[in-house]
Amino acid sequence: MISAEKLKILVESAKFDVSCSSSGSSRKNKGGIGNASMGGICHSFTQDGRCISLLKILMTNNCVYDCAYCLSRRSNDFPRAIATPDEICELTMEFYKRNYIEGLFLSSAVYKNPDYTMELLLETVIKLRKLYGFHGYIHLKGIPGADQKLIMRAGEFVDRMSFNLELPTEKSLRLLAPQKTKKSILTPISFLHGEKDADRSKKSRFLPAGQTTQMIVGASPERDGQILNLTQALYKKYALKRVYYSSFVPTTNSALLPTVPAGLLREHRLYQADWLIRFYGFSVGELISENENLSKDYDPKCAWALKHPELFPVDVNTAPLEMLIRIPGIGVKSAYKIISARRYGRLSITDFERMKIALKRAIHFITFSGKFFGSIKENMIERALKSLDNSKNYEQLSLFSNSEINTSVLTGEL
Ligand code: SF4
Structure with a gap:
């Protein structure tokens, strides 16, 4: 032995x-x-x-x-x-x-x-x-x-x-x-x-x-x-x-x-970006250029969304799946819940709460049949998003906080 x-x-x-x-x-x-x-x-x-x-x-x-x-x-x-x-x-x-x-x-x-x-x-x-x-x-x-x-x-x-x-x-x-x-x-x-x-x-x-x-x-x-x-x-x-x-x-x-x-923040951001490439249909070129580092302040999906104000807000009652999953704070599972619930009628903010879809990030990027509940000024959105990310102490899954994916999978899967 x-x-x-x-x-x-x-x-x-x-x-x-x-x-x-x-x-x-x-x-x-x-x-x-x-x-x-x-x-x-x-x-x-x-x-x-x-x-x-x-x-x-x-x-x-x-x-x-x-x-x-x-x-x-x-x-x-x-x-x-x-x-x-x-x-x-x-x-x-x-x-x-x-x-x-x-x-x-x-x-x-x-x-x-x-x-x-x-x-x-x-x-x-x-x-x-x-x-x-x-x-x-x-x-x-x-x-x-x-x-x-x-x-x-x-x-x-x-x-x-x-x-x-x-x-x-x-x-x-x-x-x-x-x-x-x-x-x-x-x-x-x-x-x-x-x-x-x-x-x-x-x-x-x-x-x-x-x-x-x-x-x-x-x-x-x-x-x-x-x-x-x-x-x-x-x-x-x-x-x-x-x-x-x-x-x-x-x-x-x-x-x-x-x-x-x-x-660890750098490692954490890379895992988040890696996840977006594998499961959210992002290409590296959309997230970052060759000679850049990922943002320290925002997770990569938020950083991408902030760079593309022309694409937001997205109406959750009409947006296709591919766009829903690009909304900061909305994960794949939540996007499917939205698509499925839309079959029965127009969704309101209370429907999101009932379906347990996290709104902390998403609220600044979505409308419900034209109604907007987020921050209007760009710097207010950025401040709100920054405070969310900083309060997490780099917990490995801030990007996917609506728990649709087992948090542990980010650091190792078989
Ligand atoms: S153990 Fe592996 S990483 Fe370490 S010196 Fe040897 S080859 Fe290099």
């Missing part, structure tokens, strides 16, 4: 990877129960909003690479450990049997070389499935640069794989993660996507939960527009399930990195 000391090192080192869940909490245990800053078991979310627990661990944090932003980098003086495939399997099985976890998120530093590390990971997942009979969820972090055959074989045994893009451009990778290239990361993503596409016709079970990736935001100078354009391209080209954004936190003393954290 794996030693407690080794386990501590390997779960602590894994906690900065957000490609399966949220991270970044610094809240510590001051005498009560629980500790949000510890690694170990993380939560992730299925597409239907169900929360599941995963054992989140590295195979090893002993790395031959030297990425400037990473605690496990070669040049960092840090306790190192390596687990054997059997240790990971036994730990997963024991935790699973005790009902601590429903799955495994297994990642690794690059130990010796990419092929050697990928072989270790592959051996672990094959053993888990075949020898230990584990049928729970497995998310495996792939090793860029490893042999394609190893990566494809792993896809037959795990539910999800992720290759982290880490930084948005080749230039930043060269500077901060010199042993990685965009090609070495995108090539396996492309292979897996191709195989999954071919596999769909055979109805077998290759990588059933698809692929995700992660980008660190704020460690390099790229703007949100550039990051979101890349995100949009990744969704289109490789049908990724999610792109995760990890706001940069200085954990090393590299002179190449900013000395201040990028902040």
